[in-house]
Amino acid sequence: MIKLEHFYVVLGVMLAIAAVMSLRDRHNRRRYSTALFWALYAVVYLIGERLLPAVAGAIMVAMALIAGFGGVSMGQYGSLSKEERVSSAQRLGHKLFIPAMIIPVVTMIGATVLSDVQIGGTLLLEPKHLTIVSLGCASLLAVAAACWLTRSTPVQGMREWRRLAESMGWAVVLPHMLAVLGLLFAEAGVGKAVAHITTTYIGLDSKFVAVAVFCIGMALFTIIMGNGFAAFPVIAGGIGIPVLIGVYGANPAVMAAIGMFSAYCGTLMTPMAANFNIVPVALLELPDKNAVIKAQIPTALPLLVANIFLLYFLMDQKP
Amino acid sequence: MGGALILPDAAGRIGYYCPAAAAASFKGESMQAAVNLWPLIGVAVIIIGFVLRAHPVLVVVAACAATGLAAAMPMEAILDSLGAAFIKTRNLPMILLLPLAAIGLLERFGLKEHAQNSIAKVRAATAGRLLIVYLFVREVSAAFGLTSLGGHASMVRPLVAPMAEGAAVAQNGSISDKLRYRIRAMTAATDNVGLFFGEDVFVAFGAIVLMQTILNAEGIAVDPLHIAMWGIPTAITAFIIHAWHLRRLDAEIRREGGAK
Numbered sequence: 001m002i003k004l005e006h007f008y009v010v011l012g013v014m015l016a017i018a019a020v021m022s023l024r025d026r027h028n029r030r031r032y033s034t035a036l037f038w039a040l041y042a043v044v045y046l047i048g049e050r051l052l053p054a055v056a057g058a059i060m061v062a063m064a065l066i067a068g069f070g071g072v073s074m075g076q077y078g079s080l081s082k083e084e085r086v087s088s089a090q091r092l093g094h095k096l097f098i099p100a101m102i103i104p105v106v107t108m109i110g111a112t113v114l115s116d117v118q119i120g121g122t123l124l125l126e127p128k129h130l131t132i133v134s135l136g137c138a139s140l141l142a143v144a145a146a147c148w149l150t151r152s153t154p155v156q157g158m159r160e161w162r163r164l165a166e167s168m169g170w171a172v173v174l175p176h177m178l179a180v181l182g183l184l185f186a187e188a189g190v191g192k193a194v195a196h197i198t199t200t201y202i203g204l205d206s207k208f209v210a211v212a213v214f215c216i217g218m219a220l221f222t223i224i225m226g227n228g229f230a231a232f233p234v235i236a237g238g239i240g241i242p243v244l245i246g247v248y249g250a251n252p253a254v255m256a257a258i259g260m261f262s263a264y265c266g267t268l269m270t271p272m273a274a275n276f277n278i279v280p281v282a283l284l285e286l287p288d289k290n291a292v293i294k295a296q297i298p299t300a301l302p303l304l305v306a307n308i309f310l311l312y313f314l315m316d317q318k319p
Numbered sequence: 320m321g322g323a324l325i326l327p328d329a330a331g332r333i334g335y336y337c338p339a340a341a342a343a344s345f346k347g348e349s350m351q352a353a354v355n356l357w358p359l360i361g362v363a364v365i366i367i368g369f370v371l372r373a374h375p376v377l378v379v380v381a382a383c384a385a386t387g388l389a390a391a392m393p394m395e396a397i398l399d400s401l402g403a404a405f406i407k408t409r410n411l412p413m414i415l416l417l418p419l420a421a422i423g424l425l426e427r428f429g430l431k432e433h434a435q436n437s438i439a440k441v442r443a444a445t446a447g448r449l450l451i452v453y454l455f456v457r458e459v460s461a462a463f464g465l466t467s468l469g470g471h472a473s474m475v476r477p478l479v480a481p482m483a484e485g486a487a488v489a490q491n492g493s494i495s496d497k498l499r500y501r502i503r504a505m506t507a508a509t510d511n512v513g514l515f516f517g518e519d520v521f522v523a524f525g526a527i528v529l530m531q532t533i534l535n536a537e538g539i540a541v542d543p544l545h546i547a548m549w550g551i552p553t554a555i556t557a558f559i560i561h562a563w564h565l566r567r568l569d570a571e572i573r574r575e576g577g578a579k
Contacts, residue, residue, distance in 0.1 A: 100425055190386070
């Protein structure tokens with residue numbers, strides 16, 4: 001069976017190679033801290049489950065400090081000139097799209113068609129992490145196809161991996177660290193405290209006000225946490241279930257569906273949702289850190305208002 | 320609200336008892352409703368970091384430390400919690416990092432240049448119309464559970480953004496950097512809107528499972544199919560609103576072209 005752990009090793013090896021390459025890159029002003037950053041991340045993937053939790057925690061803090069103080073910087077990657085890229089694009093034509101399309105298509109096939117395929121009595125792909133395992137296989141196939149098409153070596157692929165990863169810099173680890181913060185918040189009872197304050201200090205006597213507070217609360221809490229999954233248990237437990245269902249008899253399915261979508265309106269407006277709003281800024285080389293958020297606010301705000309009215313008018317529907 | 324007394328119980332979990340907070344803020348409610356408000360310090364740290372525009376990674380670590388200290392955890396216990404969570408969430412960055420090698424190789428050999436070239440040849444394509452088509456495909460495919468069909472690293476950067484830029488360049492001859500960045504930002508926004516408001520309409524998506532679990536814990540039984548179904552009105556509204564903004568993007572591009 002192909003498991004998630006196998007791809008932890010794959011990524012760990014890739015990170016270790018990147019660390020060695022960065023260490024030897026004399027054009028990188030911060031080559032030692034950049035190499036240390038990749039090396040620490042490699043340790044997390046290669047032997048993470050065997051590390052003492054406190055050691056893993058110390059690694060996380062060290063990585064955050066390196067990234068937070070600008071220790072991950074760019075070097076030189078021996079890129080081809082614009083003219084060489086244009087002529088190679090003319091030579092290869094549409095074939096360039098094939099490896100790029102392998103990633104989504106193979107992931108899709110793995111997650112649907114191959115989900116029940118068995119070889120010698122065991123499933124081919126680990127069912128618990130089907131999507132990521134499929135994506136991992138697809139990525140490796142895509143690298144192989146790209147190497148074959150462009151007559152490059154996998155080492156060249158690693159150089160290009162390092163170019164893209166280092167151009168993203170600290171944005172690479174932010175989503176991971178936010179997930180850690182979310183777990184810590186849950187452990188410390190942040191959700192309970194927020195729900196308590198909302199229900200104590202805001203009058204929810206009118207049905208419309210209660211619906212509006214529920215939807216806006218979802219969006220606001222998501223803006224703070226950067227994650228709708230963190231907001232939903234808090235606001236649904238604090239307002240949705242006791243007030244909307246308990247007092248006004250809302251249909252739970254409608255409350256849940258529109259509540260989660262209100263949280264997503266918040267996701268569109270927060271830099272804390274780094275992998276959606278900050279990572280693309282780095283990937284697309286935009287000078288304004290909030291450019292993607294600014295492009296999304298005109299969609300998110302009207303949609304939040306629409307959600308309040310949709311929930312208000314649809315919540316009485318029978319289940 | 321000082322004077323919180325916080326004791327780890329035998330299992331190593333942290334128990335809370337916060338008499339000052341209980342007396343000050345609960346307006347005579349019974350003591351058994353005591354909710355510890357100290358962990359909110361972590362939220363406060365994030366808001367302050369946000370306002371001061373501090374580095375996001377540093378804000379997150381500061382918030383972790385503040386939350387741990389507010390719960391009176393010793394340094395090693397905080398590191399333990401962080402480390403265990405860090406290892407447990409290792410699967411998250413994989414979706415971003417694994418496809419980069421193939422994408423980087425293709426970029427080296429002219430993927431972006433070719434995508435821009437191909438779109439420049441299609442006369443009917445404008446950046447806005449192209450993105451409306453992408454929004455539709457992204458939202459519908461996500462609604463069928465195919466969330467992997469898009470993404471910033473695997474689709475937006477190598478394909479969709481250069482195509483949208485190429486369409487605008489083909490239309491106007493050349494475009495200003497400001498408009499170029501605006502088109503790129505709208506491309507990323509389109510991918511997000513399509514993904515968010517499509518995926519929740521798919522029954523087997525994580526969010527639906529999460530909602531059902533939480534409602535079940537409160538003794539409310541819901542059919543996941545119903546949650547997915549009641550997401551459809553919002554999904555359609557999201558498409559209409561964002562598509563309208565994309566039409567406006569085309570108007571912006573025309574305006575800049577006309578001004579020259």
